[in-house]
Amino acid sequence: MNEQGVAIAEIDRLHERLIKEAEVVGYHLNPDVEFTKGLIKSLIINERRYGYWACPCRLASGKKQDDLDIICPCDYRDLDLNEYGVCYCALYVSDAVRKGEQKAGSIPERRPPPAERKRETQKKGRRLTGLSLPVWRCKICGYLCAREQPPEVCPICKAKKDRFERFM
């Protein structure tokens, strides 16, 4: 498949959709339209290449299980927005950056290297006993809910079920 052959119309449509979805829940896309559309084109390329929206600025393994934390929006977005005003790719920006009060720049990589990531997933969180239901946490936005299973889609940020972790 010709990866460069992403139609402009397709990029524009996704751009509009992402702006809408972001604004509803209080996130902002980078107002630098040319830069942002470049990243959106890359998301489309990665969707074709891997079958999911692997982060454009990180090297995806192609194995979904290993790439889950970097499927856009990634697990690191909100921490980076808080600390730097941009996500790692600068697709998403803080309100201050959107208003031009802060500059968007290239930031350090927060995702731990592979060996550390493995250790993280093996570390089991401390479980509180005596709860009538388990508590699930959305790794993207932090939404918590007490129910047998996490929801199919996060009601706040629309992340899929596989982005939830057991919290308590």
Place this chain on the structure above:
Amino acid sequence: MTVVHIPGKKSRHIMLYALSTCGWCQKTKKLLDDLGVEYDYEYVDQLQGDEREKTTKEVSSWNPRCSFPTMVIDNKKCIVGYKEDEIREAIRSE
């Protein structure tokens, strides 16, 4: 795809490890193009199998997080990320 050579002004030996999909990598490439210097680059996301493994090992030896862009200058200095001033400085200075 393997290493691509971009001809230009001879300055330092510049090797840029990049991802074809990454916005900061594109900006870094554009900066080198604007400076008109000679450099090599490789799109690591377009490599498969052994080639990819070999190249990611190379990148990790300079930058353990194996993040992109990673630029290696004269096989001595490594710049991670799109750091415009640092890149200009490294190419200019002795």
